[in-house]
Amino acid sequence: MDKTVNQRAWFLVLPVFLVVAFSAILPLMxxxxxxxxxxxGNNQFFWNGVGWFKExxxxxxxxxxxxxxxxxxxxxxxxxILAIEVPLGIVVALSMPRQGWTVAACxxxxxxxxxxxxxxxxTIWQIFGRPDIGLLGYTLxxxxxxxxxxxxxxxxxxxxxxxxxxxxxxxxxxxxxxGLKSIPDAYYQAAQIDGASRxxxxxxxxxxxxxxxLLIAVLLRFMDSFMIYTEPFVVTGGGPGNSTTFVxxxxxxxxxxxxxxxxxxxxxxxxxxxxxxxxxxFYTVMTNAGAERPVKQGAA
Amino acid sequence: MxxxxxxxxxxxxxxxxxxxxxxxxxxxxxxxxxxxxxALLGPSGCxxxxxxxxxxxxxxxxxxxxxxxxxxxxxxxxxxxxxxQVFQFPVIxxxxxxxxxxxxxLENRGVPKADVEARVREIADLLDLTxxxxxxxxxxxxxxxxxxxxxxxxxxxxxxxxxxDEPLTVIDPELKWQLRSKLKALHRELDLxxxxxxxxxxxxLTFADTVVVMHDGRVVQSGTPAxxxxxxxxxxxxxxxxxxxxxIVPAAVSGREARIDxxxxxxxxxxxxxxxxxxxxxxxRPEFVTVAAPAPGLLSATIERIDDLGRxxxxxxxxxxxxxxxxxxxxxxxxxxxxxxxFDPARVHVYADSRLVExxx
Numbered sequence: 118m119d120k121t122v123n124q125r126a127w128f129l130v131l132p133v134f135l136v137v138a139f140s141a142i143l144p145l146m147x148x149x150x151x152x153x154x155x156x157x158g159n160n161q162f163f164w165n166g167v168g169w170f171k172e173x174x175x176x177x178x179x180x181x182x183x184x185x186x187x188x189x190x191x192x193x194x195x196x197x198i199l200a201i202e203v204p205l206g207i208v209v210a211l212s213m214p215r216q217g218w219t220v221a222a223c224x225x226x227x228x229x230x231x232x233x234x235x236x237x238x239x240t241i242w243q244i245f246g247r248p249d250i251g252l253l254g255y256t257l258x259x260x261x262x263x264x265x266x267x268x269x270x271x272x273x274x275x276x277x278x279x280x281x282x283x284x285x286x287x288x289x290x291x292x293x294x295x296g297l298k299s300i301p302d303a304y305y306q307a308a309q310i311d312g313a314s315r316x317x318x319x320x321x322x323x324x325x326x327x328x329x330x331l332l333i334a335v336l337l338r339f340m341d342s343f344m345i346y347t348e349p350f351v352v353t354g355g356g357p358g359n360s361t362t363f364v365x366x367x368x369x370x371x372x373x374x375x376x377x378x379x380x381x382x383x384x385x386x387x388x389x390x391x392x393x394x395x396x397x398x399f400y401t402v403m404t405n406a407g408a409e410r411p412v413k414q415g416a417a
Numbered sequence: 418m419x420x421x422x423x424x425x426x427x428x429x430x431x432x433x434x435x436x437x438x439x440x441x442x443x444x445x446x447x448x449x450x451x452x453x454x455x456a457l458l459g460p461s462g463c464x465x466x467x468x469x470x471x472x473x474x475x476x477x478x479x480x481x482x483x484x485x486x487x488x489x490x491x492x493x494x495x496x497x498x499x500x501x502q503v504f505q506f507p508v509i510x511x512x513x514x515x516x517x518x519x520x521x522x523l524e525n526r527g528v529p530k531a532d533v534e535a536r537v538r539e540i541a542d543l544l545d546l547t548x549x550x551x552x553x554x555x556x557x558x559x560x561x562x563x564x565x566x567x568x569x570x571x572x573x574x575x576x577x578x579x580x581x582d583e584p585l586t587v588i589d590p591e592l593k594w595q596l597r598s599k600l601k602a603l604h605r606e607l608d609l610x611x612x613x614x615x616x617x618x619x620x621x622l623t624f625a626d627t628v629v630v631m632h633d634g635r636v637v638q639s640g641t642p643a644x645x646x647x648x649x650x651x652x653x654x655x656x657x658x659x660x661x662x663x664x665i666v667p668a669a670v671s672g673r674e675a676r677i678d679x680x681x682x683x684x685x686x687x688x689x690x691x692x693x694x695x696x697x698x699x700x701x702r703p704e705f706v707t708v709a710a711p712a713p714g715l716l717s718a719t720i721e722r723i724d725d726l727g728r729x730x731x732x733x734x735x736x737x738x739x740x741x742x743x744x745x746x747x748x749x750x751x752x753x754x755x756x757x758x759x760f761d762p763a764r765v766h767v768y769a770d771s772r773l774v775e776x777x778x
Contacts, residue, residue, distance in 0.1 A: 301506070303504045303505075303506060303508050304508050306473075306475050306495070306502070306504065307502070307504060307508040307566075307569075309474075309475070309494070309495035309496050310473060310495055310500065310501055310502045310522070310570075311521050311522040311525055311569060312496050312522055312525035312526050313496075313521070313525050314525065317525060320512075321510040321512065321513065321521070322510065324512075325510070325511040325512045326511070
């Protein structure tokens, strides 16, 4: 029997193909194109091959120096906020009520920071931290601390970190809470019977059962903090100096500030690649963590 | 190891002020012997798990007291009570090996390392878990996991009692037999008081020396399997235990006679005059009613169907409105629909409002 050949079915894919082409493939290819060229404006381009990429990875050049420094700052920032938000999120989730109307109240309060747009969060903290009119800045200075996030690097970092913790700990807490809620009561009862202390219950039951949501929380928080732009940009503008200039802020400076499209394109491709690799690592770890098959107890 | 006394113990999930009928466990007073093997038997929702959780302290009773060896432990938390419990579904500590799982209850109580190791090895040996001691407990089948849960229940030698809450639900039928006889053997070997909750009569009758039957939040009878079979104290015990269950039929009883449908059945005991207004029934196990060829003097019945259970056949018959199950003697061939029923008078019990009435011999 001959199958009817009908290639018109391809037209069904056309809308998706067009959307993906215009939203992802064409822009990406434009960036790849830019990354191989130099421009002095005026829509004049000169071929540069892999020159920008070489410079990018060489700390002795201006571009490489700026990229690697901002990358280092970004990784440090991600490490700090993960080290604070994950344990803090777990503690918050553990201390949340299990039933009653307080559950709903807690959930709403926790969700509030998550609902605020990034640039509004930045503005809130920018004003909150000002020594002249901000509640936080004024109070700290009133207490005798010389707090000024505009001029002091440590203060700027502290402000950006605390802001991120304020904004995103809820997410970790909500994920952990979901993980905790999925633990059957029998586990807690068995632990009681087995005489387990509060700490032993956490170590033997709660932490292992939160394993997977914690991995998701770490992945989400790492990706978000690694790509952070709006909030620190609104608060510190990357300063004082370059002290809070993270990769995305550096990228925007090069692309839109200096209009160095070639350098910026090369930087964004490497940036993108790093994110893809990290995603892939997390994906592999998560699927492996979930792929544990029971081993049949043999005729022992 | 202890004697456990329940004194007027009752529980309502709605609190102490809840109406008496809503109590999940109605007031019960009873004693559990040290070293006994008990089964709590009853249908789902009869309060057996509630009773178990009261003993282990997972649930705090609305009323009454629990005594271990005469000491009131009602206000103590589960952790402070000396009790072990195995749940319906396996509870495994994921990050630990099988051996660490078994050692967990001992280590939490500060038992010396050497003793822990010896005891874990002993229990693992009894449950055939020795080859798996070093393995991560997560990567095992449900039955192996449940064995670990059982092991954690049995590993402490000083517990007042080990409570089992339908522990074999997740186990394959063939393994069920093995594990049940293993538990029975462990009971003999370890000299622990064991209380076993189940809704499966076979499981209860094979495991326990004393079976406690519960119905609607009440303990309706507690006795050896033979007692439950021969002399059910409540019509519920009659038809819940035994397969098929006891025949319970409304009848008029006076003196040594019971009347069904105008037909007189002789009784072994004298019941005198029963309380007026009570719902009088007679109960007789199908094993003690046989079908015979219709004859004058026999209660005549109509056969509806015959169940062949292999070694024995039971006829389902109808007498007026009442339904009976009756044994078909081997070699008896049924001709037509009509048969006579022969009762063993010694095995016919009388119930007033579902409770057994003791006659006078």
